[in-house]
Amino acid sequence: MSRAERISDNLNRALHQVMEDDPSVHVLGEDIVDPYGGAFKITKGLSTRYGSRVRSTPLSEGGIVGVGAGLALAGDKAIVEIMFGDFAGLAFDQLLNFASKSTMMYGRRVEIPLVVRCPTGGGRGYGPTHSQSLQKHFIGIPGLSVFEMSPFHDARELLPHLLSLGEPCLLFEDKVLYTRRTYRGGEVDDLFVFDLVGPPPYTARVRLDDGSPPDCTLIAPGGVAHRALSAMRALLLEDEITCQLLVPARLYPFDPGPLLPLLGGTRHVCVAEESTAGGTWGGEVAHHLHRHLWDSLPRPVSVVCSAPDVVPTALHLERDVLVQDTAIRQAVLEALA
Amino acid sequence: MIDTARAHRPPVAKIGDEDLERLLLIRHFELTLLKLFEQGALNGTTHTCLGQEHIPVALSALLREEDFVFSNHRGHGHFLARYADPHGLLAEIMGREGALCGGVGGSQHIYHERFLSTGVQGESLPVAVGVALRLKRTTPGALACAYIGDGTFGEGAVYEALNMAQLWRAPLLVVVENNGIAQSTPTSAQMSGTIAARAEAFGVRHHRIATVDLAHIRDEMGPLVAAVRQTSAPLVAEFVTRRIGPHSKGDDARPEQERLQAELNGWHRAYGEAFPERFARIDARQRELVARVAAEVAARPAVTRGRA
Numbered sequence: 001m002s003r004a005e006r007i008s009d010n011l012n013r014a015l016h017q018v019m020e021d022d023p024s025v026h027v028l029g030e031d032i033v034d035p036y037g038g039a040f041k042i043t044k045g046l047s048t049r050y051g052s053r054v055r056s057t058p059l060s061e062g063g064i065v066g067v068g069a070g071l072a073l074a075g076d077k078a079i080v081e082i083m084f085g086d087f088a089g090l091a092f093d094q095l096l097n098f099a100s101k102s103t104m105m106y107g108r109r110v111e112i113p114l115v116v117r118c119p120t121g122g123g124r125g126y127g128p129t130h131s132q133s134l135q136k137h138f139i140g141i142p143g144l145s146v147f148e149m150s151p152f153h154d155a156r157e158l159l160p161h162l163l164s165l166g167e168p169c170l171l172f173e174d175k176v177l178y179t180r181r182t183y184r185g186g187e188v189d190d191l192f193v194f195d196l197v198g199p200p201p202y203t204a205r206v207r208l209d210d211g212s213p214p215d216c217t218l219i220a221p222g223g224v225a226h227r228a229l230s231a232m233r234a235l236l237l238e239d240e241i242t243c244q245l246l247v248p249a250r251l252y253p254f255d256p257g258p259l260l261p262l263l264g265g266t267r268h269v270c271v272a273e274e275s276t277a278g279g280t281w282g283g284e285v286a287h288h289l290h291r292h293l294w295d296s297l298p299r300p301v302s303v304v305c306s307a308p309d310v311v312p313t314a315l316h317l318e319r320d321v322l323v324q325d326t327a328i329r330q331a332v333l334e335a336l337a
Numbered sequence: 338m339i340d341t342a343r344a345h346r347p348p349v350a351k352i353g354d355e356d357l358e359r360l361l362l363i364r365h366f367e368l369t370l371l372k373l374f375e376q377g378a379l380n381g382t383t384h385t386c387l388g389q390e391h392i393p394v395a396l397s398a399l400l401r402e403e404d405f406v407f408s409n410h411r412g413h414g415h416f417l418a419r420y421a422d423p424h425g426l427l428a429e430i431m432g433r434e435g436a437l438c439g440g441v442g443g444s445q446h447i448y449h450e451r452f453l454s455t456g457v458q459g460e461s462l463p464v465a466v467g468v469a470l471r472l473k474r475t476t477p478g479a480l481a482c483a484y485i486g487d488g489t490f491g492e493g494a495v496y497e498a499l500n501m502a503q504l505w506r507a508p509l510l511v512v513v514e515n516n517g518i519a520q521s522t523p524t525s526a527q528m529s530g531t532i533a534a535r536a537e538a539f540g541v542r543h544h545r546i547a548t549v550d551l552a553h554i555r556d557e558m559g560p561l562v563a564a565v566r567q568t569s570a571p572l573v574a575e576f577v578t579r580r581i582g583p584h585s586k587g588d589d590a591r592p593e594q595e596r597l598q599a600e601l602n603g604w605h606r607a608y609g610e611a612f613p614e615r616f617a618r619i620d621a622r623q624r625e626l627v628a629r630v631a632a633e634v635a636a637r638p639a640v641t642r643g644r645a
Contacts (some may be wrong), residue, residue: 060497061498062493063466063497064501065463066460066462067466069464070481073464074405076471078467094460094463098464106439106453107436107440157379233547269628296449
C-alpha cells in the first residue's frame with residue numbers, strides 16, 4: 001500500500017477538485033497565489049490552474065469575507081482563507097451579522113455558499129496571537145456551521161459537503177495536522193482501527209480491533225486527535241483502560257444522535273479540546289450528553305482544555321499551556337479512580 | 338436668515354408626474370410611519386428618510402433591473418424608489434401578512450429581488466464589492482449600488498471595500514447621503530478631513546452634488562453612472578442633504594431653527610412652490626393612497642413564521 005497523503009496535500013487536492021468540478025467556486029485569501037501558494041501552501045497551484053478565480057487579497061479579513069459573501073449571495077460559491085485563524089476575529093462582523101443572518105432573516109432561506117478556512121491552533125511556536133483555537137467563539141450562531149478537519153476525514157468529501165450546504169461554514173484546520181498523514185482504510189496503527197459513523201460529514205470512531213465495549217470514550221475535534229490517540233495508547237498499555245475515540249467533523253450545530261448508541265456501557269466520557277476553558281465546544285458536547293444520558297452516565301462528562309493563559313512562543317512554555325496527551329490521560333484516570 | 342436661504346435656492350427644473358408621485362409616496366409613507374409609532378401600532382424602531390427622498394428617486398431612473406442595490410437602516414426611500422410596493426414594505430414593518438420578508442427583517446433588513454438592506458453600518462460595502470465582481474463577469478454593464486451615510490465613514494469596512502473595489506475594478510456605485518449628522522452627532526464632530534479626500538486616497542472617483550433638482554442630479558450623474566458600467570471603476574457619489582425628521586423617532590436633538598432651515602431648503606418646498614397646483618393634486622392623491630395602504634395592511638392578520 002502506498003504511503004498515505006499528507007493532510008496539507010489532501011486539503012490542496014480537495015481545493016483543486018472542487019474548483020475543477022464547479023466553475024462557480026472562487027477562492028480568496030492573503031498571499032494565496034503561486035508561486036507562494038499561501039502561508040501553509042494549501043492553495044498551491046490553484047492560481048496557475050484556475051487564474052482569476054483565485055485572488056490574492058489585501059490584508060482585510062473582514063473585507064474579503066464580505067466579498068466572499070457577496071459572491072456567494074449573487075450566485076457563486078466562495079472559499080476564503082484566513083491566513084491564521086486568530087485573524088477571524090477581524091471577520092467576525094461579516095460572519096455574525098451579515099453571512100449567517102442573511103441566510104435566515106429575510107423571511108425565506110437565502111443561500112450563501114461560503115466556506116471560511118481557518119488554519120488554527122498552537123504547537124508550532126507562532127506565539128499568542130497566531131496559535132489560538134477560537135472555535136468556541138463561533139459556536140451557537142444559527143446560520144453559521146462550524147467544522148474541523150481531522151486525519152480521518154477526507155477533505156475531498158468534506159469540502160464539497162460544506163459547499164453544498166448553501167450556508168456560511170467555518171472550517172478549522174489545526175496547523176499541526178498539515179504535516180501529518182491521513183488515516184485511510186480503517187487502519188490507525190498496531191493497536192487501533194477506525195470507521196466513519198453517522199451521516200456525512202461523519203464522525204470517526206477509533207477503537208481496539210477486538211470489538212469489546214470500551215471502558216471510556218474520548219471525544220475530540222480533529223486537531224486534538226493525535227493527542228487523544230496517544231492518551232488512549234498509554235491508558236491501554238499502562239493503565240489497562242480501554243478507550244474509544246470519537247472525532248466529529250461537524251462541531252456546530254452538534255447532533256449527539258449518532259453518537260448516543262456508541263456510548264452504551266462506557267464508564268466515562270471525556271471531551272478534549274485545545275481552546276481555553278469557558279463557553280467551549282466541549283462544554284456544549286457535555287451539555288448534550290448530560291441531557292440525553294443523564295440516567296445512564298455513571299459520572300459527569302469531563303472536559304479537558306488548555307490552561308487559561310496566552311499561548312507562549314518558547315517550545316517548553318507552549319507545551320505547558322496547551323492541552324497534552326498527559327492531561328487527557330490524567331482526566332480519565334481521575335474520573336475512573 | 339430663513340428668507341435669504343430661500344433667495345439663494347436655485348429654481349428646480351420641470352418634473353414629471355411619476356417622479357412627483359414617487360417623491361410624495363415616500364414622504365407620506367414616512368410620515369405615516371411616525372404617526373403609527375405615536376399610536377403604538379409599530380414594534381421596535383424605524384428610521385425615516387424625510388428630506389432625503391429625492392436622492393433615490395433621482396437615481397432610480399439611472400439604475401437598471403439587473404443592478405443590485407444595497408441599502409441601510411434608512412432604506413424605505415431606497416426601496417420605494419425602486420419598487421412601488423408600499424403594501425409589502427408596510428406589512429413587513431407591521432408584521433402583517435404580505436410582508437416582504439415574513440416580518441423577520443423589519444424596517445432595516447429587506448431582501449427583495451435585487452435589493453438588500455442590512456442593519457450594521459459599513460458591512461454591506463465589501464458584500465457589494467463581491468456582488469459587483471460577479472455582475473462584471475456574468476452581466477457586463479450591470480453594477481452594484483450601495484447607499485451609505487456620512488456616519489458610515491467611521492467604519493473600517495468602508496476603506497477595505499473602497500480599496501478592493503478600485504484594485505479589482507468592481508462596478509460599484511457608492512451613494513453617500515451626507516446629511517451632516519450621524520444619529521445625534523454632527524459630522525463635524527465625527528469625521529476629520531472629507532469624503533472626497535478619502536475616496537481620492539484610494540484613487541476612487543468622487544463626485545459631490547448639493548442640489549435637490551432631480552433633472553440636475555440625473556444630468557450630472559448620468560455620464561458618471563455610465564462610466565461605472567463601461568469602465569468597471571467604482572464611484573463615490575456624495576449627496577449633500579438634510580434629514581428633516583428625527584434619526585429614528587422623537588430623538589432629534591438639533592435646534593428647531595436648523596431643522597426648519599433644512600425643510601425650507603428641501604425638495605418638498607422647491608417643487609411645491611414651482612408647481613403648486615400639480616404638486617397639491619399629487620400630494621393629496623398620495624396622502625390618500627398611503628392612508629389606504631396603512632388601513633389595509635393594519636387590517637391584515639399577523640404574519641406567521643414557518644421555520645426554515
